[in-house]
Amino acid sequence: MSEVAELLAELTRRGVTLEPRGDDLAYHPRRRVSAELREQLRQHKTELLLLLRGEVTATEPALTSIANPAPARPPYSVVIAEPDPTTLDALLMSVLGQSPAPAEILLVGKPQRRLKKITEPIRRVPVRFVRSPLDARSEHLLLIDPNTLLTRDWCRSALDMLASPRIAATFSDHELLETGGRTQYPDRVTHEKLARSGLAAPTVMVQRSALVPLWHAGLTIPALLRDLSRSGWEVARHTTPILLRGDGEQQYFDRQQLEHEIVTLFVPLSGREHIWPQLRTFLEQQTWPHNQIRLVLCDTSRSTRFRKTVRTWLARCDYHDAHWFSLDVPTSGLADAPRDQQLLAVNEILCRIYNRMREHITTDFAWILEDDVIPPDDVLKRLLQAFDENVATVSAPYRSRFDGRYLIWSRERVAAPNGPACNGVHQLAPPLPDRPQVHDIRGSGFGCLVARAEVLRDHIFCLPPGHTHYDVRFFMELPQHWRRIVDWTCECRHLHNVARPQSKITTRHLIYHLTPFATNDIWLRNVRQLLKRITLFNGRRVIAVATGDDLVPPQEIRAAFGTHEVEILTRPNSRELRENATFLPLLECVADPDPKAATFYAHAKGVAKDVLCLGDPLGSRYWRNAMYHELLDDWERIAELLIDHAVVGTHRRQHSEQPRIYPDGQSESPWHFAGTFFWFRNRDAFATTKWQDVWQPTGWGAEAWPGRMFEFDQSACVAYDGLAECYDPESYDPQLEDD
Known part of the structure; x- marks a missing residue:
């Protein structure tokens, strides 16, 4: 970067404005x-005055004799969109210092008085106010953002790149003025890369002949580059960087200017006339600009009356880019048939529907909406805001019409030997209100989903042997580098879905282990967390207290529970068995296969802070408080999961290939709830003596017990599923402190 350019960059950072006053150079604020x-x-001063007056013809002295003169570069026009009076003077100086100089400078917009005052001193280069970049007279147009400054020879480098007839536009890396550093963009960018990469190149030089067919009011630079690439043009990076004001840390939605995105909305219509009015109302009221929607309706109804109704509405609606086509299916009415009877037939038809959809996608994003799913009116904007360059799909949650469970899942169920390729999925429950509502998932139904068009085009919808669900297979086949997201704030109504069955559990037991080291108060902090929720437990409340030297006596533990009814069970402390020393005696206290009973097991976590701590004590604090919060602060959520699952916890980890993952190297199980906080149904635990048979007399035997007692597919995880860094404080949101 030249010294003058560095000086201009520093003055810009400080908000300093320069002004020529005769032979003097004024600057303010001083x-x-x-x-x-x-x-x-x-x-x-001399160079700056020449720049401010527009009298510079080159940044270097011209040589009087050149043996092999370089060919003259073509003229170019500079187009400044939405000029900002506070930055325009510095921007113009960086433009006027280019070699070759521009043929003209165009300011798009109304000729404001402040802007005219800044441009009036420029004499050598014509300056005009115009309504459109197409008013430029040169073949090459420099579309420049007000927040950038050109470095020396930027335009020369750009013109050299555009000498190739296949290149329509060229951009450069950015030197970031606010934060320092420099971007590292690729030399060539494809349409797919432009659609997902978040390439922030607000200043480009483009060929007019390539721009004219694509130009329309509101066209943004990111959209222009994608359209050029889609049309077959090359978009390339040249080597001279540009200076960018700001920190470059815009959200992806803003950086890609997705508010201007045109999205394909694909709706498969099953012909159910009783739900069409509600779908029609949503399509009329949804808030994404209707001129930015390419509406595609796939009609499988076979009903002449229904087709006429839809096409009449389509002719009168304000979706100007709207399309309807019919698709014959073998049997009508399958959408409402019981899925257990027509499962494969329905999914095979949906494969046909979505393969036809792939033929109709001409935009970078596709929004799939089933005809009986009604989202919030602003759902599309909210789903698009969850994208980044690594996200393939963002889903709005909704409940199944057939069992009332959310069609959002964290993983596929383990396939049985010689069985189907997929044995179902582990469906998720909504997070608590203070937890992040937008997070990663494994997959979802297609009821309301926004996907990148490229991942839909790359997938052929079909059901090979062993597969029964098109949506599960889609997410199984989606490459692992793609993220899949759900936004729980966008929950949709699924018309006529069945209500979830009510939980039959009416009795809730508590069994709890406590090792009260006298050297710290961590045991008491755990008890306080428990006391906040103690009334949840209307069955037995059994507290196992470890006794011995340097431990708080049991009577103090009892006193800590105040007037609440609890049973105290004492056992000598064992540093080898830890909480496992009391695990079987605690289970014995509630060993009744009552189908209306569930039991919560936990232990005072982090109490060995002064004796042995395997990780960050702060992370341990957030970890334990997260477990109390997730498992005890919304019983209805837990009760719903216990309808279908034998055991529910947090921090679930599956490790069948490494069963002795525990620190003692002896405890063994194919999976576990890290931290050992979990609920279980009594009828599943105590129907046989298995609960005693699988227990191991080892230090981590209690943590391993659920994974030995229950199959992985019998378990559910409400939060932090698969989290490997449990002791990392940054893993937790919210980070809950002790009271």
Whole structure:
């Protein structure tokens, strides 16, 4: 970067404006100019005055004789969209200092008085106010953002790149003025890369002949580059960087200017006339600009009356880019048939529907909406806001019409030997209100989903042997580098879905282990967390207290529970068995296969802080408080999961290939709830003596017990599923402190 460019960049960072006054150079506000900057202004005053007056013809002295003169570069026009009076003077100086100089400078917008005052001193280069970049007279147009500054020879480098007839536009890396550093963009970008990469190139030089067929009001630079690439043009990076004001840390939605995105909305219509009015109302009321929607309706109804109703509405609606086509299916009415009877037939038809959809996608994003799913009116914007360059799909949650469970899942169920390729999925429950509502998932139904068009085009919808669900297979086949997201704030109504069955559990037991080291108060902090929720437990409340030297006596533990009814069970402390020393005695206290009873097991976590701590004590604090919060603060959520699952916990980890994952190297199980907080149904635990048979007399035997007692597919995880860094404080949101 030249010294003058560096000086301009520093003045811009400080908000300093330069103004020529005869042979003097004025700057304000003066208090922002240090003594060092004043000296640099004095040294470069002549160059700056020439720039401000528009009298510079080159940044280097011209040679009087050149043996092999370089070919003359074509003229170019500079187009400044939405010029900002606070930055325009510095921007114009960086433009006027280019070699070759521009043929003209165009300001898009109304000729404001402040802007005219800044441009009036420029004499050598014509300056005009215009309504559109197409008013430029040169073949090459520099579309420049007000927040950038051109470095020396930027335009020369760009013109050299555009000498290739296949290149329609060229951009460059950015030197970030606010934060420092420099971007590292690829030399060539494809349409797919432009659609997902978040390439922030607000200043480009483009060929007019490539721009004219694509130009329309509101066209953004990211959209222009994607359209050029989609049309077969090359978009390339040249080597001279540009200076960018700001920190470059815009959200992906803003950086990609997705508010201007045109999205394909694909709706498969099953012909159910009783739900069409509600779908029609949603399509009329949804808030994404209707001129930015390419509406595609796939009609499988076979009903002449229904087809006429839909097409009449389509002719009158304000979706101007709207399409309807029919698709014959073998049997009508399958959408409402019991899925257990027509499962494969329905999914095979849906494969046909979505393969036809792939033929109709001409945009970078596709929004799939089933005809009986009604989302919030602003759902599309909210789903698009969850995208980044690594996200393939964002889903809005909804409940199944057939069992009332959310069609959002964390993983596929383990396939049985010689059985189907997929044995179902582990469906998720909504997070608590203070937890992140937008998070990663494994997959979802297609009821309301926004996907990148490229991942839909790359997938052929079909059901090979062993597969029964098109949506599960889609997410199984989606490459692992793609993220899949759900936004729980966008929950949809699924018309006529059945209500979830009510939980039959009416009795809730508590069994709890406590090792009260006298050297710290961690045991008491755990008890306080428990006391906040103690009334949840209307069955037995059994507290096993470890006794011995350096431990708080049991009577103090009892006193800590105040007037609440609890049973105290004492056992000598064992540093080898830890909480496992009391695990079987605690289970014995509630060993009744009552189908209306569930039991919560936990232990005072982190109490060995002064004796042995396997990780960050702060992370341990957030970990334990997260488990109390997730498992005890919304019983209805837990009760719903216990309808279908034998055991429910947090921090679930599956490790069948490494069963002795535990620190003692002896405890063994194919999976576990890290932290050992979990609920279980009594009828599943105590129907046989298995609960005693699988217990191991080892240090981590209690943590391993659920994974030995229950199959992985019998378990559910309400939060932090698969989390490997449990002791990392940054893993937790919210980070819950002790009371």
